[in-house]
Amino acid sequence: MSKILCVLYPDPVGGLPTSYARDGLPQLTHYPDGQTLPSPEAIDFTPGELLGSVSGELGLRKFLEAAGHELVVVSDKDRANSAFDRELVDAEVVISQPFWPAYLTAERIAKAPKLKLALTAGIGSDHVDLEAASQAEITVAEVTYCNSISVAEHAVMQILALVRNYLPSHEWIVKGGWNIADCAERAYDLEGMHVGVVAAGRIGLAVLQRLKPFGVKLHYTQRHRLPAALEQELGLTFHTTLESLTKACDVVSLHCPLHPGTMHMVNEQILRGMRRGSYIVNTARAELCDQAAIVRALEGGQLAGYAGDVWFPQPPPANHPWRTMPHQAMTPHVSGTTLSAQARYAAGTREILECWFAGRPIRDEYLIVAGGKLAGTGARSYTVNAPSKVLAHT
Structure with missing residues (x-):
C-alpha cells in the first residue's frame, strides 16, 4: 500500500x-x-x-x-x-x-x-x-x-480585455451606469497593432495562430527560430533579442520559462524602451517581470495596461501591489x-x-x-x- x-x-x-x-x-x-x-x-x-x-x-x-x-x-x-x-x-x-x-x-x-x-x-x-x-x-x-490551449485562450482574452478597456466598461454596467465616454477613453482596436510573443512554444505558437485573424502584425522571439514555412504562413517577424521585440510592439505576451537568465527580464530598462502606451500580458511566470517596475510603468503611463494570472508568491497576500495597480486585468492563476x-x-x-x-x-x-x-x-x-x-x- x-x-x-x-x-x-x-x-x-x-x-x-x-x-x-x-x-x-x-x-x-x-x-x-x-x-x-x-x-x-x-x-x-x-x-x-x-x-x-x-x-x-x-x-x-x-x-x-x-x-x-x-x-x-x-x-x-x-x-x-x-x-x-x-x-x-x-x-x-x-x-x-x-x-x-x-x-x-x-x-x-x-x-x-x-x-x-x-x-x-x-x-x-x-x-x-x-x-x-x-x-x-x-x-x-x-x-x-x-492545458496549453487553455492558457493560450486566456492570454488572447486578456489582450482583448486590455486593448478594448473591457473590464472598466463592464463595471459601469454593474454600477448602474451608461458611461460611454468613460468606457471609450481608453478603448482601441487591436487591428493593425504590432503584437509580440516571447517564446513560441506550444502556448506561444497557439497565441500567434489565434491572433492572426485579427489583422495584427505578429512578432516573436525565442532561442530556436520557427520553420520558415510557418513564419510565412503566419506573417511572423523574428527578433533575436527581447529588446528588439519590445521596441517594435504595441502588445507583448510572455510565454517563456523562468530561470536565472529570465528572472526580471522585463525591467525598468526594457519598459523604458517600449512604445508609450504598450500592453503586457503574462501567463507564464510572475518573476519574469520586475514587480515594482510594472507598477511604476502603469502609474506613469509608459504602460497602458498589464494583465496575467501568475503572481509571486502564489497565492499573493491581500496587499500585493498588483491587486490595486491601475489599468490591470489580473486574475488568479486560473488560465490552465x-x-x-x-x-x-x-x-x-x-x-x-x-x-x-x-x-x-x-x-x-x-x-x-x-x-x-x-x-x-x-x-x-x-x-x-x-x-x-x-x-x-x-
Missing part, C-alpha cells in the same frame, strides 16, 4: 456545484501537434465536473482505495507545520498543481524519505527542486500539453484550470499513476526526471542550474 498526498486548491466558497452551466465537454482525441490526449484505463468522474479543488480529488479516490492505497487530500501548504508538511513525511507520491503549488524544496524532499514520485496535475514542474529530486532519485512527471482542462489533467494524472503502480513505463512526453536525471520532456525543456533554480516549461 502506498500513501498518495494530493495538494489541491480550496473548494468554492459555497461548496461544490450541484449542477453545471453546460452538459458535458467537446470530445477531443488529439492535441494540435498530434499527441493523443490522456488515455487511462478508466475514469471515475464526469468530464466537466470541478475536479481540481479539494473535494473534487481529481476523481482519484475510488481508483486508489480500490487498489489498497491511501489518498490524503489537503489544501494547507504554506504555513509552518502545514498539513502538507505533516503528511509529506511518509508519502510515496505527491500530486500538486501549478495553480496552488506545493513547493517541493530540497529541505522538504530531505524530510520525505519514502517519496518516489512527484506528479504535476497540469503543466510546469518549477515548484519542484529538480536537482534535489534527481539526487534523491525521485521521478518527476507532469501532464504535458493538457478550466473545467475542460481539469478533465484532461485529471485523466492524465490517473494514467501516470496506473503506469507507476503497474510498473509500466510512463509516457516519455510526461517525464521530467527519471533515474536520477532529466528525462523525456524534461530533457528537452528543462535545465537544472542550481539547487532550487530550474527552467520551467511552457
Whole structure:
C-alpha cells in the first residue's frame, strides 16, 4: 500500500456545484501537434465536473482505495507545520498543481524519505527542486500539453480585455451606469497593432495562430527560430533579442520559462524602451517581470495596461501591489484550470499513476526526471542550474 498526498486548491466558497452551466465537454482525441490526449484505463468522474479543488480529488479516490492505497487530500501548504508538511513525511507520491503549488524544496524532499514520485496535475514542474529530486532519485512527471490551449485562450482574452478597456466598461454596467465616454477613453482596436510573443512554444505558437485573424502584425522571439514555412504562413517577424521585440510592439505576451537568465527580464530598462502606451500580458511566470517596475510603468503611463494570472508568491497576500495597480486585468492563476482542462489533467494524472503502480513505463512526453536525471520532456525543456533554480516549461 502506498500513501498518495494530493495538494489541491480550496473548494468554492459555497461548496461544490450541484449542477453545471453546460452538459458535458467537446470530445477531443488529439492535441494540435498530434499527441493523443490522456488515455487511462478508466475514469471515475464526469468530464466537466470541478475536479481540481479539494473535494473534487481529481476523481482519484475510488481508483486508489480500490487498489489498497491511501489518498490524503489537503489544501494547507504554506504555513509552518502545514498539513502538507505533516503528511509529506511518509508519502510515496505527491500530486500538486501549478495553480496552488506545493513547493517541493530540497529541505522538504530531505524530510520525505519514502517519496518516489512527484506528479504535476497540469503543466510546469518549477515548484519542484529538480536537482534535489534527481539526487534523491525521485521521478518527476507532469501532464504535458493538457492545458496549453487553455492558457493560450486566456492570454488572447486578456489582450482583448486590455486593448478594448473591457473590464472598466463592464463595471459601469454593474454600477448602474451608461458611461460611454468613460468606457471609450481608453478603448482601441487591436487591428493593425504590432503584437509580440516571447517564446513560441506550444502556448506561444497557439497565441500567434489565434491572433492572426485579427489583422495584427505578429512578432516573436525565442532561442530556436520557427520553420520558415510557418513564419510565412503566419506573417511572423523574428527578433533575436527581447529588446528588439519590445521596441517594435504595441502588445507583448510572455510565454517563456523562468530561470536565472529570465528572472526580471522585463525591467525598468526594457519598459523604458517600449512604445508609450504598450500592453503586457503574462501567463507564464510572475518573476519574469520586475514587480515594482510594472507598477511604476502603469502609474506613469509608459504602460497602458498589464494583465496575467501568475503572481509571486502564489497565492499573493491581500496587499500585493498588483491587486490595486491601475489599468490591470489580473486574475488568479486560473488560465490552465478550466473545467475542460481539469478533465484532461485529471485523466492524465490517473494514467501516470496506473503506469507507476503497474510498473509500466510512463509516457516519455510526461517525464521530467527519471533515474536520477532529466528525462523525456524534461530533457528537452528543462535545465537544472542550481539547487532550487530550474527552467520551467511552457
